[in-house]
Amino acid sequence: MDTRFEGTDSYVATEDLMVAVNAAIALQRPLLVKGEPGTGKTILANEIARAIGAPLIQWHIKSTTKAQQGLYEYDAVARLRDSQLGEARVHDIRNYIVRGRLWEAFATDVRPVLLIDEIDKADIEFPNDLLLELDRMEFHVYETKETVVAQQRPIVVITSNNEKELPDAFLRRCFFHYIRFPDRETMHRIVDVHYPGIQKRLVSEALTVFFDMRDVPGLKKKPSTSEFLDWIKLLMIEDIPPEALRATDARKLIPPLHGALLKNEQDIHLFERLAFLNRREGR
Numbered sequence: 001m002d003t004r005f006e007g008t009d010s011y012v013a014t015e016d017l018m019v020a021v022n023a024a025i026a027l028q029r030p031l032l033v034k035g036e037p038g039t040g041k042t043i044l045a046n047e048i049a050r051a052i053g054a055p056l057i058q059w060h061i062k063s064t065t066k067a068q069q070g071l072y073e074y075d076a077v078a079r080l081r082d083s084q085l086g087e088a089r090v091h092d093i094r095n096y097i098v099r100g101r102l103w104e105a106f107a108t109d110v111r112p113v114l115l116i117d118e119i120d121k122a123d124i125e126f127p128n129d130l131l132l133e134l135d136r137m138e139f140h141v142y143e144t145k146e147t148v149v150a151q152q153r154p155i156v157v158i159t160s161n162n163e164k165e166l167p168d169a170f171l172r173r174c175f176f177h178y179i180r181f182p183d184r185e186t187m188h189r190i191v192d193v194h195y196p197g198i199q200k201r202l203v204s205e206a207l208t209v210f211f212d213m214r215d216v217p218g219l220k221k222k223p224s225t226s227e228f229l230d231w232i233k234l235l236m237i238e239d240i241p242p243e244a245l246r247a248t249d250a251r252k253l254i255p256p257l258h259g260a261l262l263k264n265e266q267d268i269h270l271f272e273r274l275a276f277l278n279r280r281e282g283r
Helices: 017-027 041-053 067-071 076-085 101-107 133-135 168-172 183-193 202-214 226-238 265-282
Strands: 029-033 056-060 072-074 097-100 113-117 138-141 146-149 154-162 175-179
Touching: 017 041, 017 175, 029 041, 041 056, 041 113, 041 154, 056 101, 067 072, 067 101, 076 133, 101 138, 113 226, 133 146, 138 168, 146 202, 183 202, 183 226, 202 226
Parallel strands: 029 154, 029 175, 056 113, 113 154
Antiparallel strands: 072 097, 138 146
């Protein structure tokens, strides 16, 4: 299996991102990926798996997720119920051990890609609780007195939205990469990958509007890459001409179909105020 990542036909990977992925694979360290929401952190694991022909195992973290759930859970309630019903399976405790995502990854014969998505959503102790397992690639199941050892060391991709700081001990064990927001040229390549054959003038005008919007001071939530792709798709569906995107008229400061880009009333009001001020100055 080729473990060199060079992007895919549906994912534009910058040179520094490819270097980071391949370095993490070579060092056998988890790749910790940060970046603005919508910059492709989560989908990166899927594209790595697709590029190298590896199975993908996904563990999406919530605020209530505990590290133990990634290893296994013992379903004592089910065993109690079965014992009351006189089920024969109750005598083998293994029937009540539910494998977690790490166990799944450890048990796979082919080297998998394991995504631990949005690790910063969980409790602050969550990353530290996984240190030993990610280091040694093994853990102990106390109920069955067995040790689970990884068949193949998985390629681990961990994403974070910076909602909380991660412990230093955890950071030391990771290879870190921050996905910078794409520049205009990279964004153009991303659009070409998703919408081949799209009008060049439409993309050019849309990119100008998009980056101008991101530069507006006081914006609560800057539009992301994924939101820009949604907007481009809508512009094509509604057959919006490139000329309609040019802000030559103050009344057109808010672009058409702006609901794909602006996601809260504060930012919409900001653009409405700017449009109002521009109209007053234009009188």
